[in-house]
Amino acid sequence: MKRYYYAMGLAALVLTFSACRKNDNDAPVEKENKFVRILVSDDASPSLTLLDPATGSQTPFTGSGPLLALYPTGSGRFAGVVNSSGNLVSFFDSGVEAHDDHAHLKGTPKWALTTSTRVKPAHFKAWGNHILAFNDGDGSLSAVKESDLHTQAATSTINAGTAHHGAMAIFNNGTIAVTLKTGAVAGSLPEKVKVIDASGNTLHTGTISTAGMHGNAGNGTLAAFGAPEGILTITDAGVEKLIPYPDGIGTNWLSTLHYGKASAKFIGVRAKFGVFLIDPSSNTISALYQSDKIKSASFDAAGRNVIILEENGTLRLFNPVSKTQIASANMTQLVFPATGGPAYTSSTKYVYLTNPEKGELYMLRTTDLTLFKTVNISGKPGKIAMIGADLDKEDND
Template sequence: MKKHLYYRSLLALGIAATISACHQHNDVNPDDDALEHKFIRVMVSDEKTTDLSYVNPRTGGVTFEKALFPKSALYTTASGRFGVLVHREDNYVQAFDSGFEQHSDHVDVKGTPKWAAIAGQGKLPTHFKSKGNEVIIFNDGDGTLDIAQESDFHSTDAKMKAINAGNVAHHGAMTKFDNGTYAITEKDGSVAGTLPERVKIVDASGKQIAASTVQTKGIHGNASDGKVALFGSASGVLVVEQTGTQRLIPHPAEFGAAWFGTILEGGNTFVGYTAAMGAYMIDVANNKITPIVVNKDIMQCKVDYAGNVLVVLLHSGEVQLYNIKTNQLIKSGTILPATDKAETQKPQIEATSKYLYVTQPKSGELVQIEVANFANSQKIKVSTTPYRLAIVGIESSEEH
C-alpha cells in the first residue's frame, strides 16, 4: 500500500543561506490552513470522450489532457508522482506525470505535468499494483504480468516488460513481496468461468518459486503489506506468505454464499469488502474477521490516500469515515442526493486527509467536500461524463 506522509513544516532557525535555498521555513505552516495540500491533484477520466481532467483542488483550476482512449480505469503509483490509465478493452496502458516528488521534508517539482513516454500493450490489461518504484499490471488476455520502473517512464519509446508465468488467460491478480517475488493467481479449470482458483509465487523471470498448496472455488480481490498477501475467495480469505506458506481464514458464519471480492489495505491493516454484507477487518495473525460496517447499501468502499481512514459511501448519499487501525467511526453525514442502485454509472469517491472527492456522472462535476466540515463543499466542472478518478501527488504544501 502506498504511503503518502503528511509533513509538518519546520520553524525558521536561522539556517545558513546554502541550506535555506533547498528548504522553505516559514512561521506559518501552509499545511494548517483549510485548503487542500498544495501538491495534491485529482485526475478524472471520461466515459465517452478521451478527455482527462487534471484538477488542482486547492485553486479549483482544471486543465484538460487527451488520453488515447475513453473509459479508462485510473490508478496512482506508490510514489504518488504518476497517474496510470488502464485501457482494458484497447490493450493499452498510459502514465501521466504530476511532476511532484517527495524529497526529505519537502516536495520537489520536476517540470510541468505531462504524459510519460512509457506504454503498456498487454492483452486485456486489468489489475494494477504499485510497489516501491515498480508498476505491475496483470493482463487478463493471456495471464502475463507487465512491469515497469518509474525511473524509466520518460525513456524514449519505453515499453513495459512482460513476465510470462506460464498461465492461461483468466481474470487474475498479483502482489509483490518485499523479497522481490510475486504472488500471482493461476487457473486450474476446476471452477467454470474466468476466475482463478489458486495462487503461486514466481520470480521476476516468471520461474515458479513456490507452488500453490490451497485450491479455492474462485478468487477475486487482493492486497499485500509486502510480507503477506491476501486474496478474496469463495472458500475464505486466502493468505499467502512470501515463504510460500498458504492457508484460508474462514468467513463469518452469517456470510452464507457471500465472500470478499475486494481486499483493501492501509499500512498493515486489511479490510475485506462485499456488497452483500459490508466491510470487515481481517486479522491475519489471529485468523479473525471482525465487522466494521454491516450494510447492504454500500455504493463505494475505499481507503483514503494516506491509508488511515476507511471511506464508506452509501447509495443513500451518506458517507461514513472509520479509523482503519481502531475500527472506530470517526464521523458520518449525508453529502450527496441518493443514487438509484439501478444506475449503471454511479458516483466514484476518493479522499485525502483533508477532503472527499466525488464524481457526478450526470452533471459533469467533481464535488469537493471538506472532511472537517461536510457543509463546506464546492462543485468543480470537469469533463462531460466523468468515469473514474484518482488522487496523485503528495499530501504536503512544503516546497523547495
C-alpha cells in the same frame, strides 16, 4: 494639554484598529495542500482533467477512451491509466515529486513514455518502485519500474500462466504472488496462488485450492486473496493459510480487498453486504460496517481511513484502527447510472467525490464530511485518483 491627550488617544485607537485589521487579514485561509493533484477521467469521452485544488486550476488532457481506471504509483508522482477494453495501460506524470516532508515541481504534467498493449489489462498494482498490470487476455503480467517510466518505451512481459481473470501482489524482495488457473473450476476465476520471480520462474506453488478467487491486496510481506472458503494468504516463502469467515457470511464472500499503508490494515468488501477487517496475525475477520446499501468501499490515498459509499448517496468515513465512524454525509445529489458513476479518493484534508451525471466534483472536509466546495468539471467526471504529494512545503521553503 487636552489636545495632546486627545491626539494620543486617537493615535492609540487607530493603531489598535490597524492591528485588528492586520490580524483579520492574517487569519489562515482554508485550502488544500499545495502539491495535491486530482486526476479525473470521463465516463463518456477520452477526456481527463488534472485539478490543482489549492489554486482551482484545471488542465485538460486526452486519454485513450472513456471510463479509464486510475491508480497512483508507489511514490504518488504518476498514475497508471488502464483502458481494459482498449488493451492499453499508460502512465500520467503529475509533475510533482515528493521527498519525505517536502515536495517540488518536476517538469510539467504530461504523459510518460511507457505503455503496455497486452490483451485486456485489469488488475493494477504498485508497490515501492515496482508496477504490474495483470492481463486477463493471456495471463501475463506487464512490468515496469516507476523510475523508468520516462525512459522505457514499453513494459516488459512476465509469462505468469494462462488466460483468466487474475490478480497479483508484489513482495518487498521483488517476487510476486500471482493467481493460478488450474481448470478445476469452470469459468475465468483462478483456484490457486503461486509465487514467481521477476522473470516468471515459479518459486512456490500453493497447495490450497479454492472454488475461485477474486480480489487481492498485499503489504509487502503478505498477499491476501478473496475466495468463497475464506481469505487465502501467502508469504514470499510460499507459506499459505486460509482465514475463515465469521458466522453469517454465507454466500457473501469478500471479493474486493484493499490494504491501507498508513493504518496497516486489510479490509474486505462485499457490495450490498459489508466491509470487514481482515487480521492475518490473529487469523480473524470482523465486521467494520454492514448494510445492504453498500456500493463500494476503499481506503483514502494514504491508507489511513476507510471511505464507504452507499446506493442512497450516503458517504461514510471510518477509522479502521479504532473501528469507529468518523463522520457521514447524505449526498442526495448523486446519480448512479448503469455504468460508471460516482467515485472517490481522499487527501488528509478532503474527500473528493465525483458526480458524472451533473459534471461535479465535491470536496468534503475529512473532519466531519461537510461540503467545502463544489468544482464544476466539463463532461462526465468519473474515475478519480489523488497523485502528486499530500504536502504543503517546498524544498526551498
